[in-house]
Amino acid sequence: MKLDSQSNRFWKRIRSKVVLSDRWITVRADTCVTPENVTIEPYYVLEYPDWVHAVVTDKQGKILVVSQYRHAAERVCFELPGGNVEPGEDAEAAVRRELLEETGIKVADCWNVGVHYPNPATHNNKVSVFLAERPSLAGAAREDPSEQIAWQFLTLGEIQELITQGEFCQGLHIASLYLALRARQA
């Protein structure tokens, strides 16, 4: 079978039930029917708000990297700044707000360079990726006991070394960095 993106492969969703819902998680169980008339039940979907990532470069071309403890992997990870899009908020407003909250940095210029899916098999949300330039320190980062975030501007070579060492290790952030680097080359 050759590659295609035809809609004739779509499943029909005939029933949905939220089986777990709390502040940070929503799990939906769907009953689906495939084009071959096979019933798939339950198919679990994790419902999340859309996410945003920022690739902020300073005038030397260094890129802003944050680090924080990530409990599911039980380790500290080096990442891009980013977070949730709040209800009623557009993605650019969200990325500017998250950047300010996490690092105290604001940016003069900010534009979208692509979108990807965290996991289209299990998650219903998207990640919007922004390139941002002309950063300045606008104040202190937000105090949040569940988010102790460090930050620093690093050269691309330093970040690539952190990727090789497995320290800049969150897959979605590696994807966003790649989209931003491709957009910067274009």
Added chain:
Amino acid sequence: MKLDSQSNRFWKRIRSKVVLSDRWITVRADTCVTPENVTIEPYYVLEYPDWVHAVVTDKQGKILVVSQYRHAAERVCFELPGGNVEPGEDAEAAVRRELLEETGIKVADCWNVGVHYPNPATHNNKVSVFLAERPSLAGAAREDPSEQIAWQFLTLGEIQELITQGEFCQGLHIASLYLALRARQA
């Protein structure tokens, strides 16, 4: 605060309870205490087996791309072949098995080029990325009503165009492609 990966930011996990467990999903609720002695409760962790992705190149340097319907995003996505590491299986055996099951292709050479985390905030698993060469068609792909998978070898330029168009759109697979491209350059 400057970047660091010190263990003094680790949370202590003092209690765990599985709150949802079914064939395709396990949700664990942890009670944690931060280094500042703040209790975080519940913190949800999605438990998954480790995953594997394959970047298979043929002798023209084209790369194997698969496409399939992904129900959470309700769309067809272009991706790399891959899947779960089964209990007791090593990652290379898993990637060879998944490749054969999804496409009927076996490869002569296969080596690990890196590891990343699907989401270290919410998932407890890793993705191992393999570069593979000298592919040959070994038989038919597995018949699975929940996985109707098409495949094709594409040039890197064609894949980059699919990324720009938002068709090769699964973030974790974009990250794995980037790791493989970097390894191939090294």
